[in-house]
Amino acid sequence: MIGSENIACDDSRIVEKVSGGNWRQWTSVAVLVYLLLVAVSLIGGGFKLAAGDQARELFAFATNPIVALVVGTVATALIQSSSTVTSIIVGLVAGGLPVEIAIPMVMGANIGTTITNTIVSLGHVKQGEEFKRAFAAATIHDFFNLVSVVIFLPLEIMFGFLEKIGVYLSTFMHGGDSVSMSGFNFIKPLVKPPVNFVKDTLASLSPSEMIAGIIMAILGVVTIFVVITLIGKLLKVLMVGKAKDILHSAIGRGPISGILSGTGITVLVQSSSTTTSLIVPLAGSGVFSLRQIYPFTLGSNIGTCITALLAATAVSGPFAIFALQIALIHFAYNVIGVIVIYGIKPLREIPIWAAQKLAEAATKNILYAIGYVVSVFFVLPGILIAISQTMGW
Amino acid sequence: MDFKNVNIEELRKKISELEESLSELKVQLKKQEEAAQHEAIDNLEEYLYQVDNKYENLRELWPRVVAELKELMSKIPSKK
Numbered sequence: 364m365i366g367s368e369n370i371a372c373d374d375s376r377i378v379e380k381v382s383g384g385n386w387r388q389w390t391s392v393a394v395l396v397y398l399l400l401v402a403v404s405l406i407g408g409g410f411k412l413a414a415g416d417q418a419r420e421l422f423a424f425a426t427n428p429i430v431a432l433v434v435g436t437v438a439t440a441l442i443q444s445s446s447t448v449t450s451i452i453v454g455l456v457a458g459g460l461p462v463e464i465a466i467p468m469v470m471g472a473n474i475g476t477t478i479t480n481t482i483v484s485l486g487h488v489k490q491g492e493e494f495k496r497a498f499a500a501a502t503i504h505d506f507f508n509l510v511s512v513v514i515f516l517p518l519e520i521m522f523g524f525l526e527k528i529g530v531y532l533s534t535f536m537h538g539g540d541s542v543s544m545s546g547f548n549f550i551k552p553l554v555k556p557p558v559n560f561v562k563d564t565l566a567s568l569s570p571s572e573m574i575a576g577i578i579m580a581i582l583g584v585v586t587i588f589v590v591i592t593l594i595g596k597l598l599k600v601l602m603v604g605k606a607k608d609i610l611h612s613a614i615g616r617g618p619i620s621g622i623l624s625g626t627g628i629t630v631l632v633q634s635s636s637t638t639t640s641l642i643v644p645l646a647g648s649g650v651f652s653l654r655q656i657y658p659f660t661l662g663s664n665i666g667t668c669i670t671a672l673l674a675a676t677a678v679s680g681p682f683a684i685f686a687l688q689i690a691l692i693h694f695a696y697n698v699i700g701v702i703v704i705y706g707i708k709p710l711r712e713i714p715i716w717a718a719q720k721l722a723e724a725a726t727k728n729i730l731y732a733i734g735y736v737v738s739v740f741f742v743l744p745g746i747l748i749a750i751s752q753t754m755g756w
Numbered sequence: 757m758d759f760k761n762v763n764i765e766e767l768r769k770k771i772s773e774l775e776e777s778l779s780e781l782k783v784q785l786k787k788q789e790e791a792a793q794h795e796a797i798d799n800l801e802e803y804l805y806q807v808d809n810k811y812e813n814l815r816e817l818w819p820r821v822v823a824e825l826k827e828l829m830s831k832i833p834s835k836k
Contacts, residue, residue: 482811
């Protein structure tokens with residue numbers, strides 16, 4: 364098995380960490396979650412400071428939903444974390460980015476995050492049939508998300524149904540005329556002091572509010588990236604036992620159980636990339652069939668929404684309600700996508716068929732796999748942007 | 757085996773026995789598949805290792821890509 368010597372070392376480190384006191388790791392997780400909330404507020408505050416009333420104009424290039432979709436896709440493919448990108452988007456919306464521009468970005472984040480499990484599958488390239496199974500297991504997630512965008516982005520452009528759903532759901536989570544969210548008010552007073560400290564410090568040191576705002580936003584972005592990476596590493600160690608329990612309980616049960624299991628594991632490890640990447644070697648070994656792992660990957664789409672929802676609880680200000688709306692829209696989009704695409708048999712079969720066909724081609728010639736990754740995550744987005752700019756959309 | 761000379765009742769009996777055996781085989785297959793799945797899940801840390809070292813595992817990929825590209829280039833006719 365790949366890396367078997369290192370497994371013993373990793374296992375002993377895991378045992379040492381567990382016996383050394385889980386409370387240290389859990390405290391670290393709590394601190395990191397707090398820093399995540401601070402970072403989201405930094406982005407929102409910094410963006411507001413830098414852009415002022417010009418937030419819409421600043422993102423005018425992304426009013427074209429195709430461009431916004433591409434921004435979300437490429438940013439997530441590069442960072443390899445949809446949790447990071449969606450948290451940043453929540454922060455930007457809190458700073459004034461219009462929700463209608465953020466929605467396609469969130470859809471793009473769903474697509475971009477699938478690059479990680481595709482890279483994991485390429486590690487099986489020498490193993491023939493194992494590679495075919497692994498690659499299909501990875502790309503089925505890509506194709507599901509692509510189908511979801513093809514169906515729902517035009518509907519959103521025409522009817523704005525996701526935005527309406529976000530507005531509706533947010534009414535349950537905030538009280539009356541105030542934009543503060545009932546039940547989450549205890550978080551904001553904890554997050555505000557460090558944000559105000561950073562803001563005041565930068566404002567006193569920087570030559571202008573705009574520069575202070577930009578630095579603040581960049582600091583927030585970097586912090587989110589570091590924090591989510593560290594949270595992921597910690598939770599992988601802490602939650603591997605729970606993840607196993609969830610997977611064990613899902614065996615032999617139907618797809619609903621698979622979806623719920625995928626959701627549960629992703630919430631536990633705070634990373635859809637981890638969940639979907641774990642599925643790849645499981646499927647590659649042949650122990651799980653493509654149809655069996657399909658529901659798990661869908662569950663990961665839903666579970667990953669928890670990070671943005673968590674981030675949205677911490678923001679304050681006049682746009683806080685919109686930050687909550689985009690987090691709820693992200694959740695609703697993924698739930699509706701699963702219900703519609705997996706629920707309707709002909710639609711359900713499309714990602715399966717596409718993943719199997721591509722995997723067969725990639726097994727015969729690896730260039731199909733490389734071409735696919737480069738095209739979907741980088742070349743095609745670039746072409747779409749060029750076309751939309753040329754057509755003046 | 758020549759079934760032409762087997763009477764209807766015997767054919768029905770054979771089919772019934774075969775269907776029963778098939779059901780038993782399917783149940784046994786499901787049990788063994790699920791046992792293998794449980795075993796794979798118990799080794800989840802190994803798969804986590806593959807995920808954490810995804811770039812190291814790509815060492816095998818580059819030579820294969822180069823080989824395929826060379827083969828592709830060799831198939832392209834020269835302009836001479």
